[in-house]
Amino acid sequence: MKNNFLSRIRNVKKRRERDLFKSTQARLTLLYSGLLILFLIAIVTIVYLVFYTVNLNGQKHELGILVRRETNLVEDYLRENGREAFQKRESQDLIVADYDRFFYYVTDPQGNLLVGDEMVPPLRNQLTDLVKNWTPKRNEIRQAVVQVEDMRDEEILKNTPSDSTSVQEVRLMITGQPIYYQDQLIGMLYMGKNISFVYDSFKRLPILLLGIIILFAGVAVYISYLMSKKAMIPITRAFSRQKEFAADASHELRTPLSVLLSSINAIEMVGTLNEKDYAQKLLGTMKEEVKRMTKLVSALLTLARSDSGLIERSDEIFDFRPAVENTVHSIETLAQRKQIKLYVQAPNQLLIRGDSERLTQLLYILLDNAVKYTPNGGEVYLTLSIESSNPQIFQMIVQDTGIGIAPESYNLIFERFYREDKARSKQIAGHGLGLSIAKLIVDVHQGTIAVSSELNKGSTFKVQIPFSVKPHQKAEGKIH
Numbered sequence: 001m002k003n004n005f006l007s008r009i010r011n012v013k014k015r016r017e018r019d020l021f022k023s024t025q026a027r028l029t030l031l032y033s034g035l036l037i038l039f040l041i042a043i044v045t046i047v048y049l050v051f052y053t054v055n056l057n058g059q060k061h062e063l064g065i066l067v068r069r070e071t072n073l074v075e076d077y078l079r080e081n082g083r084e085a086f087q088k089r090e091s092q093d094l095i096v097a098d099y100d101r102f103f104y105y106v107t108d109p110q111g112n113l114l115v116g117d118e119m120v121p122p123l124r125n126q127l128t129d130l131v132k133n134w135t136p137k138r139n140e141i142r143q144a145v146v147q148v149e150d151m152r153d154e155e156i157l158k159n160t161p162s163d164s165t166s167v168q169e170v171r172l173m174i175t176g177q178p179i180y181y182q183d184q185l186i187g188m189l190y191m192g193k194n195i196s197f198v199y200d201s202f203k204r205l206p207i208l209l210l211g212i213i214i215l216f217a218g219v220a221v222y223i224s225y226l227m228s229k230k231a232m233i234p235i236t237r238a239f240s241r242q243k244e245f246a247a248d249a250s251h252e253l254r255t256p257l258s259v260l261l262s263s264i265n266a267i268e269m270v271g272t273l274n275e276k277d278y279a280q281k282l283l284g285t286m287k288e289e290v291k292r293m294t295k296l297v298s299a300l301l302t303l304a305r306s307d308s309g310l311i312e313r314s315d316e317i318f319d320f321r322p323a324v325e326n327t328v329h330s331i332e333t334l335a336q337r338k339q340i341k342l343y344v345q346a347p348n349q350l351l352i353r354g355d356s357e358r359l360t361q362l363l364y365i366l367l368d369n370a371v372k373y374t375p376n377g378g379e380v381y382l383t384l385s386i387e388s389s390n391p392q393i394f395q396m397i398v399q400d401t402g403i404g405i406a407p408e409s410y411n412l413i414f415e416r417f418y419r420e421d422k423a424r425s426k427q428i429a430g431h432g433l434g435l436s437i438a439k440l441i442v443d444v445h446q447g448t449i450a451v452s453s454e455l456n457k458g459s460t461f462k463v464q465i466p467f468s469v470k471p472h473q474k475a476e477g478k479i480h
Contacts, residue, residue: 021236025228032224037217044209052202059195060141063175066101067191071177074106074189078181102172102194103127106179108187119194120148120170131190136176143195144172171196261290314357320350323360324384331367338376342367346384352394353467354445362441365434366398366461373459374402387464394447396463404455413451414439 103118111132118127126146134142148168174192178185264287324346335342352359363382370380378401387393405413414435442449447465 021232024235025225025232028228028231029221029224032227033217033221036220036224037213040213040216040220044213048205048209051205055198055201056195059173059193059198063141063173063191063193064139066193067175067177067189070104070191071179071189074179075181078179078186083181083186102170102192103190104192105131105190106187107131107190109185114187123148127192130172130174130192131176131188134176134190135178135188139175141173141175144174144192146170146172169196170194171199261287264290314355315353316356317351317353318356320352320356320359320384321346321348323356324350324363324382327360327364327367328382330364331371334368335371335380338371338374338378340371340374340377341379342371343379343381344384345382347386350384350386352386352465354394354465355441358441358444359465362438362463363396365438366396366463369434370398370400370402370459370461374400378402391466394465394467396465397460399458399460401458404457405451405453405459406455407453410451410453414449 103116103123105116105128106114108114113128116124116128118124123146130142130144130146136142146169148170171194172192173195174190176188176190179187179189264283267283324344328342328344331342367380367382374380380401381397381399383395383397383399385395387395439449442463442465445465445467447463449461449463451459451461453459
């Protein structure tokens, strides 16, 4: 049963680790695919703008060539037949290039129509209004839209998108060229070109480009997934090596620290130095620092074993009351130094099931944390009880009158190396590992730990572990 429980704990940790790597890979995939899609959108936008510009400029160029060529034809006709023949001419075959124009009109200097033709005769009034009183500048081109009803001409329908309605819009590009005879202006040649098909392609092109974006977005996501998967390989290796290093380094450091502490204790036992000697003070300082380093190394080793899935937990029924008394007495020195009162409420005998060493460590962490963050003259309350529920719950509550914790930090304080107030925490010894180890111990025992606090008034840590047995009578105590 114990092996099955430890196996479940290891599986939970491995699953959390996998989830961490998966979420990191998902963020990398999102980042890479986002960059690729943005690049693709930029390319598609440039393609659309180039297509738009090239097509319109191409149509303008063609219309300019067409109107200049036809103007030359008219001027050649004038030189051969004279101005009078031109003004009397009513034939529509003067303009020969009728394969690529929607209309043409030739007017005299007063704007009177001399010769003209259009693909849709009913549009003459609309078209003449477009060129009326307009003297185009050099290479000037206008665009206009005319309404066409019931178009049946195949040439018109070929260049104009049709729909179900009887009224259709024809988009035109219009220009004009002056006609000279013997260096005198005798009229204007106006010509219009149907460019509806060009604008129709502009409307259809975004749909095509959007389809391309969607298609290549899928490809980009797949490529990004492969890139992120490849990028996670060194990250995973580095993470594994970091865990191995932390475990190995912590394990190797315990031996020299133990030797140092033993050596200092041996020197103190010799008794050749009195308390006022400088060397004796140095030994005291060294001893405190070695103890502090030993606690840190022990904490790092615990976390490293947890990461590697090697942490073990004994499962025994024991009386927790003696461990509580020893832990409270070990905290008394720091509490008395700060004139903090410790209040304990617990049964005379507290039979529970679990790992006695781990639970004692949990109690020490919570009490030490409470005393550290409580100002001089404050109070710390410890309440231990067993709730008669099913299953029975062993409950540990540590309450202080300290500096408090901001609500947004309730979850963060259980993370490794987290210190809520960096400036104020520099004045308080610690490395930000205590509560993360406390959370680990509670998780190993399948329990819960919660915090409630109010800034500058105090904090309350509540631990509940579902594996206790019935206790004997309760008793209350007060330790100064």
